[in-house]
Amino acid sequence: MAVSKRQRAQIFRSFQYGLLVVAVAVLAIVADWGEVTNAFFNLDAAGTQVPDIITSALVNTAIYTVIGFAFGLALGLVLALMKLSSVPPYRWLATVYIEFFRGVPALLVFITLGFGVPIAFQLQFDLYSTVMLALGLVGAAYMAETIRAGIQAVPKGQAEAARSLGMSQGRAMISIVIPQAFRIILPPLTNELILLTKDSSLIYVLGLSRDEYDLTKFGREGLNQTASLTPILLAGLCYLVITVPLSYLSRYLERRSGRRKDAADTAAGLEVEA
Amino acid sequence: MNVIEISGLEKSFGSLEVLRGIDLEVKRGEVVCVIGASGSGKSTLLRCVNLLEQPNAGKVLVHGIELTDPDVDLDRARRGIGMVFQAFNLFSHLCVVDNLTIAQRKVLGRDKAEAERVALANLEKVGLSEKANAMPAELSGGQQQRAAIARALSMDPDVMLFDEPTSALDPELVGDVLGVMRRLADEGMTMLVVTHEMQFAREVADAVLFMDGGVIVEQGRPAQVIGEPQHERTRTFLARVLNPVQAR
Ligand SMILES: Nc1ncnc2c1ncn2[C@@H]1O[C@H](COP(=O)(O)OP(=O)(O)OP(=O)(O)O)[C@@H](O)[C@H]1O
Ligand SMILES: [Mg+2]
Numbered sequence: 001m002a003v004s005k006r007q008r009a010q011i012f013r014s015f016q017y018g019l020l021v022v023a024v025a026v027l028a029i030v031a032d033w034g035e036v037t038n039a040f041f042n043l044d045a046a047g048t049q050v051p052d053i054i055t056s057a058l059v060n061t062a063i064y065t066v067i068g069f070a071f072g073l074a075l076g077l078v079l080a081l082m083k084l085s086s087v088p089p090y091r092w093l094a095t096v097y098i099e100f101f102r103g104v105p106a107l108l109v110f111i112t113l114g115f116g117v118p119i120a121f122q123l124q125f126d127l128y129s130t131v132m133l134a135l136g137l138v139g140a141a142y143m144a145e146t147i148r149a150g151i152q153a154v155p156k157g158q159a160e161a162a163r164s165l166g167m168s169q170g171r172a173m174i175s176i177v178i179p180q181a182f183r184i185i186l187p188p189l190t191n192e193l194i195l196l197t198k199d200s201s202l203i204y205v206l207g208l209s210r211d212e213y214d215l216t217k218f219g220r221e222g223l224n225q226t227a228s229l230t231p232i233l234l235a236g237l238c239y240l241v242i243t244v245p246l247s248y249l250s251r252y253l254e255r256r257s258g259r260r261k262d263a264a265d266t267a268a269g270l271e272v273e274a
Numbered sequence: 275m276n277v278i279e280i281s282g283l284e285k286s287f288g289s290l291e292v293l294r295g296i297d298l299e300v301k302r303g304e305v306v307c308v309i310g311a312s313g314s315g316k317s318t319l320l321r322c323v324n325l326l327e328q329p330n331a332g333k334v335l336v337h338g339i340e341l342t343d344p345d346v347d348l349d350r351a352r353r354g355i356g357m358v359f360q361a362f363n364l365f366s367h368l369c370v371v372d373n374l375t376i377a378q379r380k381v382l383g384r385d386k387a388e389a390e391r392v393a394l395a396n397l398e399k400v401g402l403s404e405k406a407n408a409m410p411a412e413l414s415g416g417q418q419q420r421a422a423i424a425r426a427l428s429m430d431p432d433v434m435l436f437d438e439p440t441s442a443l444d445p446e447l448v449g450d451v452l453g454v455m456r457r458l459a460d461e462g463m464t465m466l467v468v469t470h471e472m473q474f475a476r477e478v479a480d481a482v483l484f485m486d487g488g489v490i491v492e493q494g495r496p497a498q499v500i501g502e503p504q505h506e507r508t509r510t511f512l513a514r515v516l517n518p519v520q521a522r
Contacts, residue, residue, distance in 0.1 A: 160326055161363035161422075165377035165429055166353035175380055180367050 038228065045228035049218075053231070056211055057218035058238045064200040064214060065242075067128060068135025069193055075136055076143030077178075083148050094144065101141035106199050110134045114206045127212060131203055139196050146188045150181035183257065190250035194243045215239060276335075277302050277433045277464045278323060283332035285318055292318045294488035296332070300433070305465045307475040307496070310485035311511055316468040317360075319485070320437050323466065324355045336433065353381060356426030356434040360442050362418040364410035370397070370421050371406040374428045382429065389428075396424040400454045416447030420454055427458075434458065436467040470515060476500055484508045 003011075082094035101109070113134045118124055125133070154177050162172035182189075201216035208217060215235045222231025278300040285293040292315040300306050308316050321327040323334060325341050325348055334341045341351055365373050374393035378384045384392070397403050400420040410418055419439055426434060436455065440448040452474050459465060459478050469475060475482050475496050482499040484492045484507075492499055492508045503509045 155361075155363075157359060157361050157363035158365060161357075161359065161365070162377070163349075164324055164326065164352055164355070164357035165425070166349050166381040167377060168349050171380055175376060176365055176367075180365075183367060 040229050040233050042226065042228040042230040045222070045226035045230040046234060048226055049222050049231050049234050053215070053218055053222075053234055053238060057213050057215045057235070058241070060212060061197065061200055061214040061238075062242065063128075064131045064135065064203060065193065065197045067132040068139060068200065069196050071132045071136030072139030072143055072192075072196070073189070075140035076147050079140060079144035080147035080151060081173075083144065084151060098141045098144055101138050106134070106138045107202050107205065109138055110202045110205050113137075127206065127208070130206060131200070134202070135196055135199060138199065139192060142195070143189065143192055146185050146192065147181065150185035151177055153184050154180045187250045187254040187257065190246055190253065194246050194250075197239065197242050197246075275302050276300065277304075277337060278466060279333075279335040279338075280323070281333050283319070283322055283334065284330045285315075285322055285327060286330055292488055293322065293329070296488075296490060298483070298490070300464060300466055302432075302464055303462045304480045305459045305463075305467065305478055306481045306483065307479040308466065308468045308483045308485060309470070309472075309475065309499075309511070309515075310483075314485045315488050316485055317437050320357075320435050320466065320468055323435055324352050324357055326357075349381075353429055354431050354433065356423075356429060356431035358419070358423055358426055358434065358436045358439045360438040362410075362415070362422045362442070364413075364418055364422055364425070366410050369407050369409055370402065370413070373410070373421060374425045377425075378428055392428050392430075393424070396427045397421070399427070399457075400424045401450070414447060415443045416450045419443065419451045423451070423454055423458075433464040433466070436465065436469070438468050438470065441470060472500055472512075472516060484511065486511070 079094045079097060082090040083098075085091055085094075110130075113125070113130050158176055158180060159172050162176045163169070167175065200214055203214050204217045204220070208214075210221075213221065215238050219231045219235030222234075223229060276299045278298065280296055280298040283293055283296040283298075284291070296319060298306075298319075308319065310316050318327055322329050323336065323341075325334070329342060332342065336351060336355060339346060339351055341348065364370075365376065368376060371390060371393050374396060375384075375386070375389035378389040378392060379386065394403065394406065397406055400423055402417060402420055402424065405413060405417060405421070410421070413421065419442075423434075423439075439455070440451050443451065448471070452471060455465070455467070455474070456478055467475075467479070477496075479496045481493060482496045483490050484499055484503070484505075486507050492503060492505050499508065500512060503512055
């Protein structure tokens with residue numbers, strides 16, 4: 001029997017819908033909905049979480065993420081400039097750093113900074129410094145590559161115009177190239193912020209007092225107290241409150257920079273040919 | 275007095291010898307146009323004048339300062355040499371007036387008010403006063419190039435380099451830019467201009483150079499070089515530029 005391409009597509013689509021219906025049906029029959037409700041949507045358990053989950057845990061997660069991101073961004077910029085340096089040892093150092101911190105689990109970095117470094121070097125960091133360093137050291141490794149790509153994506157004519165006006169290489173970098181590079185890499189940097197938001201949950205290894213709890217730790221404590229998964233669900237929702245807007249922001253920025261680039265290309269004519 | 279003095283200039287990219295011994299003088303107030311086929315090294319010559327390209331051999335003097343001397347303060351020397359690019363190269367993250375003020379402030383140390391006063395005066399000069407707050411992407415090519423000229427002028431240079439300033443423009447926008455350049459020449463600005471605009475070269479230039487194969491093949495008054503070229507290569511090139519359809 002001859003089946004046309006279109007018929008085949010239709011059959012395949014019907015099959016997909018069928019599969020979905022079966023899966024939902026199985027879930028509905030197998031699951032004990034009373035238990036599910038009790039586990040995830042327990043109002044009493046939820047009541048014990050508010051408002052602290054917002055006023056304390058969510059705020060803490062945001063603070064940990066922001067300080068880690070800020071430090072990581074600064075260090076990432078330094079690493080990116082090292083990678084672009086004309087002095088080979090700088091490039092090697094940056095490469096080793098980036099490979100190392102991208103290659104090891106962030107958890108190990110937290111443990112090392114929380115326990116190893118204080119003992120080995122007789123240094124006592126406070127919690128914020130530890131989080132800033134741990135998240136920042138890891139984030140910098142990822143951001144360095146992004147920033148380097150951004151700097152290289154700025155058309156060469158921009159730096160040349162700056163130099164022709166008498167700006168030094170450093171001045172051209174700071175006033176002209178880096179600002180444009182950051183416009184280009186704003187979307188991937190926003191994604192990096194999302195990843196760091198989730199990585200901030202690793203702070204649990206450090207041993208925290210209750211008012212220092214981040215969302216994940218707060219949720220786990222709630223789970224222990226209430227014997228319900230509701231606090232975990234709430235913590236998850238709180239993460240989404242941060243990450244979903246960020247991911248929309250990232251996509252918006254991406255679209256906008258795409259549009260701006262089109263406009264610039266049309267107006268500037270033949271940048272490539274020049 | 276010579277503003278630009280070039281002698282024995284050579285420049286290679288790898289094994290490609292682009293400039294093979296260029297001697298050139300531009301006197302104060304002179305307008306010199308450089309013509310030549312694509313790839314003949316015109317841009318490279320211009321970029322060697324402000325050392326955007328590092329020459330392999332030869333000397334470049336601007337205002338008597340030898341830029342090819344390794345100890346010279348290049349950033350300082352470049353302040354006095356305005357450059358206008360084929361692709362405009364306006365700083366895309368800055369509005370027009372900021373494009374004109376940033377180097378004044380960061381390089382010359384002028385304060386904001388002074389820099390803006392100079393910027394607005396130069397925008398007026400190129401007929402862009404009403405675009406002071408526009409972003410480069412919002413301007414037409416002709417407007418962008420005029421803004422780029424105003425940016426270079428805001429540093430008060432005493433010599434201007436133009437690298438095919440109109441060849442990325444739609445034909446109807448070319449006239450505005452050439453008009454600005456013509457006025458600049460009338461005011462006595464010293465100019466070295468790479469261009470394919472023969473009409474402009476004929477009317478504005480004091481001297482025309484024809485480049486081919488990395489050397490200056492022919493130079494002289496525009497009426498001579500464009501009107502009665504002595505060399506076969508100049509004649510072939512001009513025939514192609516002046517009458518592109520017939521020359522095929
Ligand atoms: N940075 C570079 N690296 C390698 N080769 C280069 C570089 N810049 C220029 N060239 C080569 O040098 C030659 C001369 O280039 P140049 O841009 O000076 O020519 P031009 O006369 O300005 O041509 P056009 O009229 O097309 O602008 C060309 O063959 C070009 O490919
Ligand atoms: Mg050129």
